[in-house]
Amino acid sequence: MDKVGGAQKHVEELAVKLKQDAHEVTIVTGLYDASLWRLQEEKIDVISIPAMKRAIHLSKDLQALWQLRAALKIIKPDVIAAHSSKAGAIGRLVGSFLRIPTVFTAHSWSFTEGVPPKKKLMYRQLEKAVQPLTIKIITVSEYDRKLAxxxxxxxxxxxxxxxxxxxxLADQHAPKYDSLDSPLIMMVARFEVPKRQDALLAALMELPEVPWRIQFIGDGSLRPDLEKYVTDKGFADRVTFLGNQSKVTELLAQAQLFVLLSDWEGLPIAIIEAMRAGLPIIATNVGGVSELITDNDNGFIIDREDKELLKQRLRQLLTDAALRQKMGDASERRFLRNFTFSPMYQKTLNVYEQAVSKLSKKGD
Structure with a gap:
């Protein structure tokens, strides 16, 4: 949790609500940057295990497994909620050792379409190996359930x-200033694989005659090269890199269009935030994106490599304020109907309670 991403936001929101509902919550993570999260102010315990890295590394993984086992022996949790591929595997192994029921949430399978073939094969075998140690697997999209x-x-x-x-939102966001003079595009994503800020910039730079501005929220290792690319191409006056931001909701309220290009996804929270803000959306047709966006209704879905269609859809929305308004309204309605927090939280809590109950019955 040293970077902001959808899975991390999901864990934070669940943890805060669980704590508010009088459950005892401890988050165990790899690297941790407390300034990015409100866990400290909510008095939620966080244990950082730096040996827990994203990439597979045998000695560090064994070290992380041992440290997690030591931590859980002290915490003695009723249930482990494991998130992401690496932590999910280590968490389930330790849960099995200590006879603690474990629920795994797959935010996007590491063997999904778009992932490099070697990595895909390795993670598919890993998931098959640890599956027997799992009480329940939650997928955040129907796409991922069917893929599994x-x-x-x-x-x-x-x-x-x-x-x-x-x-x-407790208060309706202020009406967005919308003008054909310079519509503001927003993309919220870390600057890492599989996000494709580069593809969006390349498309926009081929539309110099179309009025547009763009703000990128997020940080990561790919950001410096893209900042240099923008400056070298002479578009620094149209492109702003905002870094990590705690007030994403307020910034989205100022935008007229949201774009998220990725090589693979689960069910992007960034798109759900854009829907809540009443924005039309352009996104790549990966993972569960089509469960959020209906093409030609609340936005446009494009194939990963269809650069021409991307430019066409950008031009269409950047030059048609009425279409932006129509699609943005559809986004907000869809969010309120299907993607609010309370139903997700209650269903997730039910899974945790059933996992505890199931192991108790086995013990009897």
């Missing part, structure tokens, strides 16, 4: 789709 079934990762009774959900 197709690849033989787990039997159907172990898999359950619970779509991501986020809090409704």
């Amino acid at each position: 079934l197709t690849k033989g990762i787990a039997p159907a009774h172990k898999l359950m789709t619970i779509h991501n959900g986020i809090a409704q």
Whole structure:
């Protein structure tokens, strides 16, 4: 949790609500940057295990496993909620050792379409190996549930789709200033694989005659090269890199269009935030994106490599304020109908409670 991403936001929101509902919550993570999260102010305990890295590294992984085992022996949790591929595997192994029921949430399978073939094969084998140690697997999209079934990762009774959900806003956001003079595009994503800020910039730079401005929220290792690229191409006056931001909601309220290009996804919380803000959306047709966006309704879906269609859709929305308004309204309605926090939270809590109950019955 040293970077902001959808899975991390999901964990934070769940943890805060669980704590507010009088559950005891401890988050165990790899690297941790407290300034990015409100866990400290909510008095939620966080244990950082720096040996827990994203990439597979045998000696560090064994070290992380041992340190996690030591931490959980002290915490003595009723249930482990494991998130992301690496932490998910280590968490389930330790849960099995200590006889603690474990629920795994797959935010996007590491063997999904778009992932390099070697990595895809390795993670598919890993998921099959640790599946027997899992009480229940939550997928954040129906796409990912079906993918797990197709690849033989787990039997159907172990898999359950619970779509991501986020809090409704207490106050309606202020009406967005919308003008054909310079519509503001927003993309919220870390500057790492599989996000494609580079593809969006390349498309926009081929539309110099179309009025547009863009703000990127997020940080990561790919950001410096893209900042240099923008300056070298002479577009620094149109492109702003804002870095990590705590007030994403307020910034989205100023935008007229949201774009998220990725090589693979689960069910992006960034798109759900854009829907809540009443924005039309352009996104690549990966993972569960089509469960959020209906093409030609609340936005446009494009194939990963279709550069011409991307430019066409950008031009269409950047030059048609009425279409932006129509699609933005559809986004907000869709969010309120299907992607609010409360139903997601209640379904997730039910899974945790059933996992505890199931192991208790086995013990009897």
